[in-house]
Amino acid sequence: MRFLLATARKDLLRLRSDWPALLLWIGIPLLVGGLLVLVFGGDSNPRARLLVDDRDSSLAGRLLTGGFSQGPLAEIVDVEGVATDEGLRRIEDGDASALLVIPEGFGAALLDGRPASLELVKNPAQTILPAILEATLDIELEAAEVLRRLFDEPIARIAADEDREGFPPDSLVASVAAEFNRAGEGARGWLLPPAIELATVEPPAEQAFDFGRAFFPGMLILALLFMATGLSADVWSERRLGTLERAIVTPGGVGTFVAGKWLAGAAALALVAAIGLVAGRWAFGIEIANPALAFVWLALVGVALLAAFTLVQVLAKSERAASVLVNAVTLPLAMLGGSFFPFEAMPSWMVALGKATPNGWALLRLRAIVDGDPEPRLLAVSAIGVIALLVGGGWLVTRRIRSWTS
Amino acid sequence: MIQVDELRKEYDGVVAVDDVSFEARPGEIFGLLGPNGAGKSTTIGCISGLLTPTAGSVRIQQYDVAREPVAAKSRMGIVPQEVALYEDLPAEENLRFWAEAYGLRGERAAERVRAVLDTVGLADRGNDRVETFSGGMKRRLNFGCGIVHEPEVLLLDEPTVGVDPQSRVRLLDLVREQAGAGVCVLYTTHYMEEAEALCDRLAILDHGKIIAAGTLEELRGKEGERDLVRLSGSFDPEAVGRAVSDVEGVEIVAAGPEQVALAVAAASRRLPEILTLVSGTGAAVRETTVTRPSLESLFIRLTGKELRE
DSSP states (O other), rough: HHHHHHHHHHHHHHHHHHHHHHHHHHHHHHHHHHHHHHHHHHSSSOOOOEEEESSSOOHHHHHHHHHGSSGGGGGTEEEOOOHHHHHHHHTTOOOOSSSEEEEETTTHHHTTOOOOOOOOEEOOOSSSHHHHHHHHHHHHHHHHHHOOOOOOOOHHHHHHHGGSSSSOOOHHHHHHHHHHHHHHHHHHHHHHHHHHOOOOOOOOOOOOOOHHHHHHHHHHHHHHHOOOOOHHHHHHHHHHHTTHHHHHHSSSSHHHHHHHHHHHHHHHHHHHHHHHHHHHHHHHHHOOHHHHHHHHHHHHHHHHHHHHHHHHHSSSSSSSHHHHHHHHHHHHHHHTOOOOOOOGGGHHHHHHHHHSHHHHHHHHHHHHTTTTOOOOOHHHHHHHHHHHHHHHHHHHHHHHHHHHOO | EEEEEEEEEEEETTTEEEEEEEOTTTTTTEEEEOOOTHHHHHHHHHHTSSSSSSEEEEEEETTTTTTTTHHHHHEEEOOOOOOOOTTTTTTHHHHHHHHHHHOHHHHHHHHHHHHHHHTTTTTGGGGGGGGOOOHHHHHHHHHHHTTTOSSSEEEEHHHHHHOHHHHHHHHHHHHHHHHTTTTEEEOOOHHHHOHHOOOEEEEEEEEEEEEEEEHHHHHHTTTTOOOOEEEEOOOOHHHHHHHHHTTTEEEEEOOOOOOOEEEEEHEEEEEEEEHHHHHTTTTTEEEEEEESSSSSHHHHHHHOOTTTT
């Protein structure tokens, strides 16, 4: 027991002295989680940036662009005035969703009923946001055309009076206002049909896809997988250093030595698991139904992976062969086990395979714990399996190491 | 005490140690002398429990290494041929780990760590990581890890290989100190001068077998007080053999086309006679060396080859 604890302490001290590696292991879930936040955005509402080069500076142009700053559109669209060159450059840089160029004379042409054109340059790297801007612009132009036709005659009268200096006379303004009112009353039957009552039915809120919840448990398992791989290689370092042989000839023997190494590994893996769980809560706001159980499960999974990978390491004939062998095992496990790609995004045959991998199995149990449905029977079976792996794996690893020297 | 009886170790049919028996006593430095590949490290491996013997037995004090490994191993200290240290840990932590590996704990372990650091001359470097040490310092710490638990039996497997002269002298002093404190020391080396200077008794090993054993005086006595005459040049080995075969007090040790070694009583007086005989066979002698009776000359006489081959 003393030798076991001494070995664990020694390995923890060595891990602490190799703090860059420890930081890297701890950083894996944080880094990947952070990348996911950046890629998919911490805010669930995406925003479009509309750049406008308004060469006309007319009321029509201002109304057109002002429409993007009204109501719900204001929540997803930012409008910013730029020159065309700068706008094109920023589109190229991916800094905006679209550039709207309003040519000189646009407002006058609109009032006169003459053909008028606008230029909308869309960012080809974006799909949805430029389409929203284009559709909104179409609607605004349709509305402008309808208004122009409705108020064609009074507008023409005001336009005809343009030679007069100063404001139009009150009589003209009053008559035009009265016609506006009559036209509005006339269109009321279509615009505000009283016979139709709009009943708004709120459908049950559909849960939005939660990237954090979907990816983060997998990231945690992935971090443990990589860390267990790295820790398991230490058996080769010990052999290279000569300390493994020295340990074999101690009264405690190599079995205790390996157990001590696994104990240190379990402590380090548990630390990373704890940091990962805290980070999950902090970065993704993931509510973990039973954090203590999640922690214990992750620690158990970590030490099981460490035992399994140590066995793979010692089965190889050399350190280099072990590295190749472990990578050949780790990468398919990571790909299939739901860490790189969620099971939801995999074809069914791959899901079946992935769920049968040790890390896939561990991930499913972790998700169940996080969701508050921990399946006690499966957890108990898994815990027994881990203990069996530690005992059986420890025996095999010890035998294999003994065979290296004897 | 180390008691080795009829020890044999085979690897895939190749015999590395063949019927080796000896006994090393408390307070004694027992040397295993032999060229590389003679079976010294394999013998130490079997004694330490690192290797499983094919046949024979090893006892440490009264404990059989195979049947009572824990009791036997807890009384042994090992200093391996290669430095076996955690370079990313301070010297103090290395010593502490190996002390705890042998059951020391608490203040007792701390006390021993301090004492050993002082013994190996690293008291002021205890908190420094081993990777910052020179080769000689690492060798001394490697030695310290083997004695930190105060073993009754100390196994040293060529501890001075690749060590600078100053560190070598220090290491040899440390070995003597251990023996002086009553520790039974088993010391393997292929350095003759080291064995002559250090060991109370010796066994000369070649091809896995002990070819001679005893105190230095006993071994020199086997040599018969004859000098070793080595001639370099070009020779007909058979002709040289015939020429000296009937000469009293002269014995062919080794003969090859470029070198001939002869054991000769009072060589300095008889050298002209020997050179005349050898030259008479058509040989061209370019260089002549006369060595006083030594382990080396004994080894060459027993095995027909240089110890460092």
